[in-house]
Amino acid sequence: MPDQTPDPIRQLERFTTDDLVSAPLHPAQVRRLGDRRRTRRHAALVAASVVAVLAAVTPVALLGRPKAGEAPAPAVTTSARPSPAPSPPTVITYPGPGLQVTNAADAHKLTGTSAAFRSFIAGQAVKAATDGTSCPDAAHGITVQKYSAAGYALGAVNACGGYVALWVETGGTWQEGMGTQDVWNCTTLDYLAVPRDFAGDCAAEAGSFGPNGTGTLQLGMSKAEVVAAGERVGSVYAGTACAAMSGPRPSAASNGIDGLVHRTFGLVQINAHPDDITPERISLGSTYAEAKAAYPALHREGDSWVVPLRGHAQYRMEFSGLGPQDTVTLLILDSTKAACW
Incomplete structure (x- = not known):
């Protein structure tokens, strides 16, 4: 008795429609096509899984660009691990x-x-x-x-x-x-x-820088007297009548010299070191407000600020700026008898 169960492969071989005409395929080819489709479907599922994983770890700021006219999405920041505090110096x-x-x-x-x-x-x-x-x-x-x-x-x-x-x-x-x-x-x-x-x-200490000298140095000293006080006097600067004075004090002033000696008028400039303080408690590092309170006559002359003193002496100062809390960066005791520059 013949088998009445329809063979699907034979049905495919006889498949026709009014609008579509297909060349019949060999059954082995049909099976291979099915295997390829299953392989592609499996690969598509794997690819979709990878995309999902990448999307989960991609920062929100990179998921899309704003369209024209739209405000950009706020950037997403992550909390960085705080840097350890620097160790205090030994x-x-x-x-x-x-x-x-x-x-x-x-x-x-x-x-x-x-x-x-x-x-x-x-x-x-x-x-x-x-x-x-x-x-x-x-x-x-x-x-x-x-x-x-x-x-x-x-x-x-x-x-x-x-x-x-x-x-x-x-x-x-x-x-x-x-x-x-x-x-x-x-x-x-x-x-x-x-x-x-x-x-x-x-x-807030009072010192002895001024009004006419400091320590063993006094304005008007001759070159020989300056050397006897322990200072060194270099050669006269070209085009001037003055030579630089530098001494044994190890804390050199900001411009590298301790003062100036004039060939006629002797010691005409003494530069303050960090530990030099005026009797009115002004030193390197004092503020403009403190200097003005100590010396109401403080006024601007060229690039410097000047305080007239008795005799032929004056203080000359420079500041880090023009504000009341800007500080003294240069403090000089000058003789007004001669200018070296």
Whole structure:
């Protein structure tokens, strides 16, 4: 009895329509076409899955561009992991009165400090010993009490007498920023960028810079007297009647010299160092408002601000700007008898 079940392959072979005429396919070709369709369908599903995963991790800001006339979608930002706070600079405090350095070889005991600082202190110890030759029975040398890797240190200097010193590193070079037998001057600490909690107590100190000189230097001194006071006087500048004065004080003024010596009128200019303070408590780092309050006669002359003093002297200042809180960047004690430029 013949099988009455219709063979689908044979039906496909006999398939015709009024509008479509197809050449019959061999059954093996039909099976291969089915396999290809299943393969393509499987690949399409895999591709769709990949697209879905990429869409899930793509930032919202990149999913589409705004159409013309539309406001751009707000950018999506992600919270960055905060950077760790910088470690505070290493501070070394030596026990007791501090670590004594009486000669260059002793500087190696300053463990934990930089090589530049050890070299500087070695030089200061040699200088203290040299300065103390006239008083051999006195203590000579340097005592380092505190050091910071940020570039400042403090201690004591002893030769024929002594004082407390604050040393600072500027441009890779160590120098004495301030010396005192009293408390620190607050304005000078700020000018040198030394934290007050490192240096200790400070006050608004009155100094002796002016009105006619400072320390062993007085306006009008001859070149020989200036040299006898421990300063060096260079060659006369071409086209002028003045030579530069530079001295043993290690904290050089901002323009690199300590003053000017005129061939006829002698010492006509003394430049303030960071630890030079006027009797009215004005120094490098003081504000314009403080200078104007201390010297009501302060007025502009050319590029400088001038304060007339008694006799043939004046203060000359320059400021970081023209606002009341802008600070003194140059402080000079001048003789009005001669101008060098």
